[in-house]
Amino acid sequence: MDLLAEIVTGVINGDDERIAQLTQAVIEQGVSPKSILDDGLIAGMNVVGERFKAHTIFLPDVLLAAKAMYAGLDLLKPLLIKEGIPPMGRVVIGSVRGDLHDIGKNLVGIMLKGAGFEIIDLGNDVPPEAMVESAVRNEATVIGMSALLTTTMPVMGQVVQLLSQEGLTGKIKTIVGGAPVSGEFAREIGADAYGFDAANAVDRVKSLINVV
Amino acid sequence: MSDILEFSVAELVPDRTAVLENQGIPAGTAVSQQIQDLYYLACGLLAEAAAPVGVLCEISASAFAHVYMGEGRNEPRTPVGDIFERADHLALFAVTLGERPGQEIGSRFESNDFALACMLDSTASMAADKAAAVAEQRFSDTLQATGRTTPETGVLRYSPGYCGWHISGQKRLFEFLRPEQIGLTLRDSFLMEPLKSVSGVIVAGHRDIHNFPISYQFCSDCDTRSCRQRLRALFAG
Numbered sequence: 545m546d547l548l549a550e551i552v553t554g555v556i557n558g559d560d561e562r563i564a565q566l567t568q569a570v571i572e573q574g575v576s577p578k579s580i581l582d583d584g585l586i587a588g589m590n591v592v593g594e595r596f597k598a599h600t601i602f603l604p605d606v607l608l609a610a611k612a613m614y615a616g617l618d619l620l621k622p623l624l625i626k627e628g629i630p631p632m633g634r635v636v637i638g639s640v641r642g643d644l645h646d647i648g649k650n651l652v653g654i655m656l657k658g659a660g661f662e663i664i665d666l667g668n669d670v671p672p673e674a675m676v677e678s679a680v681r682n683e684a685t686v687i688g689m690s691a692l693l694t695t696t697m698p699v700m701g702q703v704v705q706l707l708s709q710e711g712l713t714g715k716i717k718t719i720v721g722g723a724p725v726s727g728e729f730a731r732e733i734g735a736d737a738y739g740f741d742a743a744n745a746v747d748r749v750k751s752l753i754n755v756v
Numbered sequence: 757m758s759d760i761l762e763f764s765v766a767e768l769v770p771d772r773t774a775v776l777e778n779q780g781i782p783a784g785t786a787v788s789q790q791i792q793d794l795y796y797l798a799c800g801l802l803a804e805a806a807a808p809v810g811v812l813c814e815i816s817a818s819a820f821a822h823v824y825m826g827e828g829r830n831e832p833r834t835p836v837g838d839i840f841e842r843a844d845h846l847a848l849f850a851v852t853l854g855e856r857p858g859q860e861i862g863s864r865f866e867s868n869d870f871a872l873a874c875m876l877d878s879t880a881s882m883a884a885d886k887a888a889a890v891a892e893q894r895f896s897d898t899l900q901a902t903g904r905t906t907p908e909t910g911v912l913r914y915s916p917g918y919c920g921w922h923i924s925g926q927k928r929l930f931e932f933l934r935p936e937q938i939g940l941t942l943r944d945s946f947l948m949e950p951l952k953s954v955s956g957v958i959v960a961g962h963r964d965i966h967n968f969p970i971s972y973q974f975c976s977d978c979d980t981r982s983c984r985q986r987l988r989a990l991f992a993g
Contacts, residue, residue: 603780603874642923650874669947693923695974724980
C-alpha cells in the first residue's frame with residue numbers, strides 16, 4: 545500500500561499518531577502538500593463522511609478521524625501557506641445569540657475543515673452584528689448559524705436581514721441548522737441553505753460556493 | 757429563604773447508554789472499545805472537574821407571575837403560563853457544575869481532542885440536567901415530608917428558553933433567586949455562566965395540570981418532543 549493510501553486508512557481508523565508519522569514521511573518524500581491534503585487527508589475524511597451519512601459509523605468515530613486528520617493538517621499547513629494554496633473557502637460559524645448549544649456547530653466546523661475549508665468559529669451566543677462583521681473582515685463567503693432553542697431561531701433571520709441591509713445578500717451566503725430548524729424555516733427567513741446534519745451541511749456549503 | 761443544594765458527582769453521572777444516545781448512537785448498538793473508553797474517560801474527567809451545587813427557593817404564584825412575565829418577550833401562550841396559576845406550590849431553582857467542566861471541554865477542543873471534548877460535553881450537559889432532576893425530587897420530598905402533597909400531586913420543572921418561555925425570563929428569575937451565591941452569573945444575552953447550569957421553576961400540583969397538548973405555536977418547530985418523555989415519566993410514576 546502506498547503511503548497516501550495508508551493515510552486514507554489511518555484517517556478512517558482515527559489513528560492520529562500514525563497519521564503524523566505518515567504525513568511527515570510523504571513530505572520528506574517530496575509529495576506535494578496539495579496532493580497529501582487532497583488524496584490523503586481529505587480523501588480519508590470523505591470516506592468517513594460517507595459512512596457517517598450511511599449511519600455505519602457514529603459521531604465519536606467521525607471526531608476521532610478528524611483528530612487524526614488534523615494531526616496531518618498541522619504538519620501540512622505551513623507548507624500549504626508557503627505554496628500559496630488557498631483553502632476551498634472561508635466559512636464563519638457560530639451558535640446564535642442566546643444559544644449556548646454548540647456541539648452541532650463544532651461538528652460542522654470540524655467536518656468543513658476536514659473538507660478543506662478554513663473555519664472562523666465565533667463560538668456560542670454570537671450577536672448578528674458579530675457574525676456579519678467577522679464574515680466581512682475575514683472575506684468569508686458563507687456564514688453558518690446553529691440554534692437548538694426555538695426561542696433563539698429568530699436571531700438567524702436577523703443575520704439574514706443584516707446582510708441584506710449591508711448590501712451583502714448573495715455575496716455572503718447563509719446556511720442554518722440545529723434541532724428545531726427546518727428547510728421550511730430556512731426559506732421563511734431567506735437563508736440560502738439548510739443543513740440537516742453536519743455531513744449534509746458540508747455538501748450544502750460546497751453547493752453554495754459551487755464546489756461539488 | 758433559599759436553600760443551598762449539595763450534590764455528589766456520583767449521583768449525577770449519566771449512564772453510558774444515555775450518553776451514547778446523546779451522541780447519536782442508538783441504544784443496543786455495539787460500539788468499539790475506543791468509544792467505550794471515551795465515555796469512561798469523560799466520566800473520570802467530570803468527577804475531577806465538577807463541583808455541583810444548587811439553590812432552591814419557594815415562590816408564590818403572584819411573585820412568579822412577575823418573574824414569568826420577564827421582559828415581555830414570551831410567546832402569547834405557553835405551557836408554564838397556562839399551568840402555574842393552577843399549581844399548589846412553586847419553587848425557583850438553579851444548579852451548576854461549576855466552571856471547570858466547561859474549561860476542560862474547551863481545552864480538549866483546543867488540542868483537537870474532539871471526540872473526548874464532545875463526549876465530556878454530552879456527559880456534563882446530562883449531569884447538569886440530572887442535578888436539576890435531583891433538585892426537583894428534593895423539592896418534591898420536602899413537600900411530601902411537610903404534608904403538602906396528595907397522591908395525585910405531580911412535580912415537574914420548566915426552564916426559560918424552552919417552550920415559549922423566553923430566555924430573557926432569566927433576568928427576573930435571577931433577581932428573585934440570587935444564584936450568584938452559588939457562583940452563577942447572567943450574560944447580557946441571558947445565558948448563564950458557567951455554561952453547564954440549569955435554572956427554572958418547579959411546579960407542584962395535581963399531575964393533570966402538567967398534561968398539556970403539543971398544539972402551541974412553537975411546538976411545530978420542535979422536533980425533540982422531550983416534554984412527552986417527561987410527562988410519560990410523571991404519569992408512569
